[in-house]
Amino acid sequence: MxxxxxxxxxxxxxxxxxxxxxxxxxxxxxxxxxxxxxxxxxxxxxxxxxxxxxxxxxxxxxxxxxxxxxxxxxxxxxxxxxxxxxxxxxxxxxxxxxxxxxxxxxxxxxxxxxxxxxxxxxxxxxxxxxxxxxxTRSGMSRIVGNSEAIQKVVRRAEKIANTDISTLLLGESGTGKEVFARSIHEHSPRKDKPFVAINCASIPENLLGSELFGYEKGAFTGANKTTIGKIETAQGGTLFLDEIGDMPIGLQAKMLRFLQERVIERVGGRNEIPVDIRVICATHRDLQAMVAQETFREDLYYRVGEMPIMIPPLRERDQDIILLARTFLNIYREEFKAKAKSFSETAVNAMLAHKWPGNIREMQNKLKSAVIMAEGTVIQPDDLGLMPVDAHDEPETLNLREVREIAESRAIRRAYQKADKNMSKTAELLGVTRPTLYSLIDKYHMEDIKNSD
Structure with a gap:
């Protein structure tokens, strides 16, 4: 039609x-x-x-x-x-x-x-x-993406959501492993029970055991009352162990026993406490290599990795990059009450060309900054902290006057940054006088530069 x-x-x-x-x-x-x-x-x-x-x-x-x-x-x-x-x-x-x-x-x-x-x-x-x-999608609504790479992972996660099989989420930092863990929990029979997350890399080794298993009153100096740990807190629900590859080798044996027997003992306690929870683990490390190096227990690896799921990095999800960017743009535009509502063609090309080493977390950070810093309603590569794919790319407009305006605006911004935001040095780099520079800044409505002077 x-x-x-x-x-x-x-x-x-x-x-x-x-x-x-x-x-x-x-x-x-x-x-x-x-x-x-x-x-x-x-x-x-x-x-x-x-x-x-x-x-x-x-x-x-x-x-x-x-x-x-x-x-x-x-x-x-x-x-x-x-x-x-x-x-x-x-x-x-x-x-x-x-x-x-x-x-x-x-x-x-x-x-x-x-x-x-x-x-x-x-x-x-x-x-x-x-x-x-x-x-129409009834599955993992938290997961944004239409690419085959991510949809394959979503289908795998949907199949295991209704089971209690131990799941190991693998992938680079920032790929959204906790989002997947929460989605699995929300689509499981345990969805009305707690989802408890703990990052094994962020807690000192001497505190991680008591944080996970809890402790009895008097177990150590400062233990003034009995305190339940994260495992008990998740009773009936899901425990998410992020960065399990960073778990100290000494604590791994205790974790293995819990996963096998589904009972725990608090630090300083002797009573076995039965626990009914689902366990989802995640890591960006190569656990198989760690097993070979004897820095991660082989028996624990097989216990936590009953169902491994590899989450692809953002650079392998070409179709999803702009979809994710627009999703975050809409979220942050509302959150910060900002004007930005779309991306220029050069910004789109810059995002598609970027390798995204920090994956989705990096994109979120760039979008937050861009939404706040963008002067108008259209986000440019400079707002994202990205360089245009090619300085000789064809501009969006064919109007020669507008082409000149775009080129001059970009040159002013680059000179301003290179001159450490010094207006005299900026004018010198551009080969114009200070009054001419101020006139151009006014002409192109570059309020951020004007107000910071």
């Missing part, structure tokens, strides 16, 4: 030009607020092109912005591309703040407008598919 594009413009010449440019789509027209809302309700277009300079107040774009507001209110997933006059960038940026997807300045260029519409449609379809997936 052909996608419908709604063109809101009172200029018959522009209407004809857009109809010729968008021959691959079903193009419908409106020329004022009433007809625009009527066409929106009738055809439910995924993409709308909207001329901001509509009568009765074309100079201030009040009618165009009113139509934009009502379109977003009625159909918030609609991608609105606002079309403005050649010298009306201020209203275009205001429209982006109001929720427009993108803007385009006249005169109309057929190839550019086709590219903008095509990208908007692709994004709309992707969001629609993801919403359907989220509604």
């Amino acid at each position: 052909t996608d419908t594009i709604l063109v809101v413009d009172d200029d018959l010449g522009i209407q004809k030009q857009l109809k010729w440019s968008l021959t691959d789509y079903n193009v419908v027209f409106a020329d004022d607020h009433t007809s625009a809302i009527a066409q929106l309700r009738r055809f439910e277009p995924k993409v709308v092109t909207l001329d901001l300079g509509l009568p009765p107040d074309p100079a201030n774009a009040s009618e165009g912005l009113r139509i934009l507001h009502d379109i977003i209110a009625l159909a918030p997933r609609t991608k609105v591309i606002v079309v403005t006059g050649n010298n009306d960038k201020q209203h275009a940026l205001k429209a982006i703040d109001f929720g427009a997807y993108d803007f385009y300045q006249k005169p109309i260029d057929s190839d550019t407008i086709k590219l903008l519409v095509h990208r908007a449609l692709n994004l709309s379809k992707l969001e629609h598919e993801n919403s359907i997936l989220a509604r």
Whole structure:
């Protein structure tokens, strides 16, 4: 079925030009607020092109912005591309703040407008598919990803969720092992009981035993009362032992007995306490190599690893990188009440090219920073702390003036960082005077640099 594009413009010449440019789509027209809302309700277009300079107040774009507001209110997933006059960038940026997807300045260029519409449609379809997936997927809803690599792991986790088999989650740091452990717990018969997590690497060796098994009053100096450990706390539920590869060799024998007998003795105690819990372990270490080096007990390895699951690193999940980035963007935008709502094409390419050594944890950190630091609604590679894939990549726009603006903005930012945020040195690196630099900063609305001076 052909996608419908709604063109809101009172200029018959522009209407004809857009109809010729968008021959691959079903193009419908409106020329004022009433007809625009009527066409929106009738055809439910995924993409709308909207001329901001509509009568009765074309100079201030009040009618165009009113139509934009009502379109977003009625159909918030609609991608609105606002079309403005050649010298009306201020209203275009205001429209982006109001929720427009993108803007385009006249005169109309057929190839550019086709590219903008095509990208908007692709994004709309992707969001629609993801919403359907989220509604229909009955399994691990915590796990975000459509790639075959992660879906294979999800299917494996779903199969074991209803059992009490000991599970060993393997993978690099930051791949989401605790998220998987929680998902397995939430889809198990134990979901209404506690999920207790403990990181074996974060607790000193002399305290880990009492932290896990608890202790009796008087067991050691400072033990003023009987205290139950993490294992007892998880009674009926799930115990997640993160970084089990860092468990001291002396404590491993006690852990093995617990896993075999399902009983524990508190530190300083003599009574056996039965425990009914599920155990999920995780590590980024190579336990088989540790077994060979005799730094990890072989019998414990086979006990905790009844069902090993290898979680792939983010670099092997190409299809999921942008999906995860958009998921985190939406979360952090709400959390920090920020303006950022999308990524530039160069930011997308930079994320796809990055190797993500810190995996999902690294992405979360970069997205938090980017959402806070982004100047407008579109996140750039600089906001993410990433370099563009290739400085000679084709820019997003074909308009030479905008290409120059993008290049100058990037050069100013790089010089500013290289000069340790010293304005005189920045101007010197750029080969301009300080007044010219300040003028450019004002021109490109670089408020973060302006306010930090």
